[in-house]
Amino acid sequence: MLKVLDAVFVTTATKAGQWPREPLPEVAFVGRSNVGKSSMINTLAQRRQLVRVSNTPGRTRTLNFFDVTIESHAKRRTVRLCDLPGYGFAKVSKAERDAWHHMISEYLSERQQLEVVVSIIDAEIGPTGDDGSMLDFLQDTPPKILVVATKLDRVNKAARKPRLLEIAKKLGVPAEAVVGFSATERLGVSDVWNRLLATVDAR
Numbered sequence: 159m160l161k162v163l164d165a166v167f168v169t170t171a172t173k174a175g176q177w178p179r180e181p182l183p184e185v186a187f188v189g190r191s192n193v194g195k196s197s198m199i200n201t202l203a204q205r206r207q208l209v210r211v212s213n214t215p216g217r218t219r220t221l222n223f224f225d226v227t228i229e230s231h232a233k234r235r236t237v238r239l240c241d242l243p244g245y246g247f248a249k250v251s252k253a254e255r256d257a258w259h260h261m262i263s264e265y266l267s268e269r270q271q272l273e274v275v276v277s278i279i280d281a282e283i284g285p286t287g288d289d290g291s292m293l294d295f296l297q298d299t300p301p302k303i304l305v306v307a308t309k310l311d312r313v314n315k316a317a318r319k320p321r322l323l324e325i326a327k328k329l330g331v332p333a334e335a336v337v338g339f340s341a342t343e344r345l346g347v348s349d350v351w352n353r354l355l356a357t358v359d360a361r
Contacts, residue, residue, distance in 0.1 A: 159230070160229070160351050162227070162228050164226070165205045165225070167208065168238065172220050172221065177221075183237055183273045184240055185237060186274070186276065187199060187241055187242060188266075188278065190280065191244030194278070194308040195241060195308075196209040196241065201347060202226070203226050219258070221242060222240065222241040223238055223241075224238070224239045225237075225238050225239075226238075235358075237358060238271070242265070266295070267300075274301055275301045276305075277306070278308055280307070281308060281309050281322070281339075282309050282312040285329055304335075304354065304357075305325075305326075307322055308340070308341070310346070311345070322336050337353065
């Protein structure tokens, strides 16, 4: 059984010199703006307001780091989570989008502690062109990739499994590579954690 013992905010960063120095295993969360990224992190950390949830797309503009201490199978470990700015939001200047792109690509490509990137897809909407571009970029980076389809509660229960299969097909990944998730119904929480810990512990 997995239990969250603690979850705390660490720091924000916009460039490499500001990244936390402790050698903890890191998991990054990327996804389209308003895909439910903040709600997902709060649900995994069992904290309602660890990450600020906003109805305004594009609110996150920095790399935000959080430490989550968990206990599983009588083993305790701390995993650092990094919340990245959402992509695909048009109502910002080109200069700001370019700055975000550099900040995100630098972190995903060069962060040595980064072991897994959670690529978040909206289960209701399905993969967008931006989602495909992000996955193409991630294929050339060192970390492992876990695809999670959020907002699964918005899909009829009978249609959920077919929807996950459809998402996997559109992304060109194996069916078992896509995990369904809902912060509202707390679906997929254990599955996501187990997959993340399996990757972290294997390294």
